[in-house]
Amino acid sequence: LAKTTQPISMDSYEGQEVNITCSHNNIATNDYITWYQQFPSQGPRFIIQGYKTKVTNEVASLFIPADRKSSTLSLPRVSLSDTAVYYCLVVSYSGAGSYQLTFGKGTKLSVIP
Amino acid sequence: ETGVTQSPTHLIKTRGQQVTLRCSSQSGHNTVSWYQQALGQGPQFIFQYYREEENGRGNFPPRFSGLQFPNYSSELNVNALELDDSALYLCASSLGERPDTQYFGPGTRLTVL
Numbered sequence: 001l002a003k004t005t006q007p008i009s010m011d012s013y014e015g016q017e018v019n020i021t022c023s024h025n026n027i028a029t030n031d032y033i034t035w036y037q038q039f040p041s042q043g044p045r046f047i048i049q050g051y052k053t054k055v056t057n058e059v060a061s062l063f064i065p066a067d068r069k070s071s072t073l074s075l076p077r078v079s080l081s082d083t084a085v086y087y088c089l090v091v092s093y094s095g096a097g098s099y100q101l102t103f104g105k106g107t108k109l110s111v112i113p
Numbered sequence: 114e115t116g117v118t119q120s121p122t123h124l125i126k127t128r129g130q131q132v133t134l135r136c137s138s139q140s141g142h143n144t145v146s147w148y149q150q151a152l153g154q155g156p157q158f159i160f161q162y163y164r165e166e167e168n169g170r171g172n173f174p175p176r177f178s179g180l181q182f183p184n185y186s187s188e189l190n191v192n193a194l195e196l197d198d199s200a201l202y203l204c205a206s207s208l209g210e211r212p213d214t215q216y217f218g219p220g221t222r223l224t225v226l
Contacts, residue, residue: 034213043117043203043217044156087155091212099169099212101146103155 002027002090004104011110018075020107022088025069033064033071034089038106044087047073075109083111117206117218125224126194134189134221136204144168144212145187147179148203150220156203162187163210191223199225 005023012018024033032051036044048055050062050071061074075082085106092100118137126132138145144163148156158171162181176192185206191198201222205215 034215036215036217041219043205043219044215045217046214049213093211094169097163097168097210099161100171101158101161101169101212103148103157105155 006104006107009108020073030093035073036087038085119218123222136187138185138206142206144207150201
């Protein structure tokens with residue numbers, strides 16, 4: 001099973017770009033990576049998903065190097081409302097139509113005015 | 114379009130009791146996943162159901178069991194409650210066998226005394 005490691009916390013000023021990296025050294029060939037955002041007292045919210053190289057949507061970019069042992073979530077020009085906990089999730093196919101989902105412990109991002 | 118809902122919002126039980134938590138999936142979604150989130154930790158995968166069949170299970174004992182109904186709503190049952198079962202229980206729904214974009218409910222806060 002994939003094991004994930006993220007920094008516990010990060011601080012950033014408003015307007016800066018923030019990069020959060022997740023390490024998943026034992027990721028398997030068919031596994032893919034998803035990132036979620038969670039505010040206090042709420043369920044996580046989907047941000048972005050990818051398998052390799054770079055994926056971009058309207059809120060973030062996801063960079064996955066060729067060896068796929070890490071992934072980096074990039075948030076452009078953060079605002080105070082981006083203060084939240086960010087989780088990487090590795091989805092693993094374990095055969096016979098069965099899946100395993102492994103969340104990281106989360107990175108608490110604090111955006112400073 | 115109705116989002117993912119969970120009931121109850123909060124629950125207090127005593128050690129040894131049994132509890133049933135409920136989840137209503139987002140309209141059109143046929144996969145539901147359940148997670149346990151302890152305070153300050155990332156969500157831990159309990160199990161997943163696709164079209165009423167379990168298609169993934171995390172490292173949780175058999176006293177954690179579940180069901181998915183024909184309308185794709187779901188239940189999580191926990192028998193013989195232990196103090197360590199106190200946590201936020203999250204369900205998430207998605208479309209398709211592979212749990213791509215998951216939509217999370219607000220969670221049920223379970224306290225075991």
